[in-house]
Amino acid sequence: MNQDYIKADEWSIIEEGFDLKRVKSSESLFSIGNGAMGQRANFEETYSGDTFQGSYIAGVYYPDKTRVGWWKNGYPEYFAKVLNAPNWIGIKVLINGVELDLATCKKVSAFKRELNMKEGCYRRSFDAVLSNNAMVHVDVTRFLSLDLDEVGAIAFKVTVENMDAEVSFFPFLDSGITNEDSNWDDKFWNTTKVSSSRNRAFIEAHTMKTNFRTCTFMQANLDYNGESISGSLEEQHDNFVSLKFSKKAKKGEQLSLTKFGGYTVSRNHPENELVHAANEVLDKASNFGFTKLMEKQKESWAKIWDMSDIVIQGDIKAQQGIRFNIFQLNQTYLGTDSRLNIGPKGFTGEKYGGSTYWDTEAYCIPFYMATKDEMVARKLLKYRYNHLEKAIENAKKLGFVNGAALYPMVTMNGEECHNEWEITFEEIHRNGAIAFAIYNYYRYTGDYSYIPEMGLEVLIGIARFWHQRANFSGYRNKFVILGVTGPNEYENNVNNNWYTNYLAQWCIHFTLEQLSKVKEGYQKDYNRIIGKTNLTPSECESWKKVADNIYFPFSEEHGVYLQQDGFLDKDLVKVADLDKTERPINQKWSWDRILRSPYIKQADVLQGFYFFEENFTLKELENHFDFYEPFTVHESSLSPCVHSIQAAKLGRMEQAYTFYLRTSRLDLDDYNKEVEEGLHITSMAGTWMSIVEGFGGMRVINDMLSFEPRIPKQWASYSFKVNFRNRILKVKVSQDEIHIELKGDEELVILINGKEYKLALNTTTII
Structure with missing residues (x-):
């Protein structure tokens, strides 16, 4: 049973009555920061x-x-x-x-x-x-x-x-x-x-x-x-x-x-x-x-x-949840200092070392890009550029050469400081999240300058890492990536994690594209970067060979990419068929038993479908969602938000709403029975994404801002603002209408449900 002593209120977190047993939980929930x-x-x-x-x-x-x-x-x-x-x-x-x-x-x-x-x-x-x-x-x-x-x-x-x-x-x-x-x-x-x-x-x-x-x-x-x-x-x-x-x-x-x-x-x-x-x-x-x-x-x-602010009409608990998440994000990081980043517990506890994880790039940057000036998100990217030399040192300690960069899983100063081997050595997908954030920043803000100024050097280091981390399998006649841990940390030391392999391929292709673009349009930066990195055409050809021939495990029977080699060898008992007294499995089971189970801590294959949804059809998303979600225990704070976004895209609003409540009230209702250790700050950005990208359907498609709004039946309406390329849009979605108001210096053409609309300044467009 989840805790339920926090009173429902639109603008406040309220506890009434003194109980010795909940003091430590409240110490987390009522934390403050600036x-x-x-x-x-x-x-x-x-x-x-x-x-x-x-x-x-x-x-x-x-x-x-x-x-x-x-x-x-x-x-x-x-x-x-x-x-x-x-x-x-x-x-x-x-x-x-x-x-x-x-x-x-x-x-x-x-x-x-x-x-x-x-x-x-x-x-x-x-x-x-x-x-x-x-x-x-x-x-x-x-x-x-x-x-x-x-x-x-x-x-x-x-x-x-x-x-x-x-x-x-x-x-x-x-x-x-x-x-x-x-x-x-x-x-x-x-x-x-x-x-x-x-x-x-x-x-x-x-x-x-x-x-x-x-x-x-x-x-x-x-x-x-x-x-x-x-x-x-x-x-x-x-x-x-x-x-x-x-x-x-x-x-x-x-x-x-x-x-x-x-x-x-x-x-x-x-x-x-x-x-x-x-x-x-x-x-x-x-x-x-x-x-x-x-x-x-x-x-x-x-x-x-x-x-x-996000305003929800008709559902006080949902309203309280999103405001609590937005409040804690702003208490933790305001973008005033590029030396700082967003720790997973913020200022609310000590777990995880309070350092920087891949959560910043995967979950937090979209929130800061859209709710603040784009320079705030740029500072988060600059933070990684400033740590590039340390990332190269981290890779060198593991045997990589020639400027290959492995960004740390956990860091304060750019140096890896996580000491669990299955994370430090194997959860290398974090490299891909950093490259994706560079792409995501450019895609949303339209600010390409970061890439020739800083980002391309980061991408080259990451591409070199993926090239060296893959090896050719004569058996498969493909390049493979062995001995990894994907986002699903309930699987360690696996071969050919689909998400990791897909990121590796994408990172290399994206880096090669940016090299061509910078060479064509930013010759001075290109010459500086080539001189600094000693990159040669033959090295780039070698990268491309790996990317073009990487192996992806696939099940013809189920019509899905497999999370990794051997996933179908597991006893595929769905979560719904587990005895409830066995949950959460990370507190009830031995690690040995967890590793041999099919249970997924958080979105893994589906994380890839979230990042790269434009590369897959809606039917492919549906197939993979239906196959993997029933095995997912959502025992990571980063899991419900991704599933909420995808459920909304599939039109499954009741499921999307349930996942939204779980992510927005994860700490308030203490779903994981650990709130006394501190709050889950970085996953709170996923709560914002659940509404704006999930229910609001916000995307950037062909360089245009796009919305495909949906609304849970429990809500009368919801509204939010986004800063898109220095224009402020206020979007309000009710059960019957969509209202969009534009403020800025120039008009904007956007997509609503695939149709173009030209928004006039300081005018509300009703659809």
């Missing part, structure tokens, strides 16, 4: 119950040494860990000397959390009876500023309802923190200096090995009936500093502590000026004040929502 930092929704006050503490700084990581039972040549030396950063949110609270702790209170009532996605803030309130019988009401508001992205703000308000009481606040900073996820329990942080000045405090620390220098800072102010209460230094030692604000409050009167905090980092400032930079940003925050900074937060989120 692209530069983020944090789980841990309580500010002391909490002695079970909790997963987590504050994270974008781009700051630790190279945790790989831990494996048997070392193999080519293993990465380390697994990059996203780091639990020094804690700045803490506020210890005493009421007549007794500590406020929801785990030990006599009674907790009227507990409510709300993540207001429209405004970008997190609120919490409750009533509690302490062991000394003091009855307190607490209201807390917290947000991470988009305008001052090094600053977070907290308003912590306490009212003692039944007596006069001495209320003491101890806002603190703590760098004595640990990671939940650690291979060797190494010390990740070294604190170098703790200091304070009046109502401000600072902890200077750096990461071990990577030597990221940080200053964690805070400023606190206490207000009582309009009077500002002075604080003092309470405690200061090796990795901790706290201030004290205390006031005897009359029964029923409120005390309000405001705390600004955050991080300055050597990635953005000279390392000897971090405290100075912290003081400067605290000055700015102070000049705004909590209320004004909160108003600016609302304004900034309003601008984001104006472009990225």
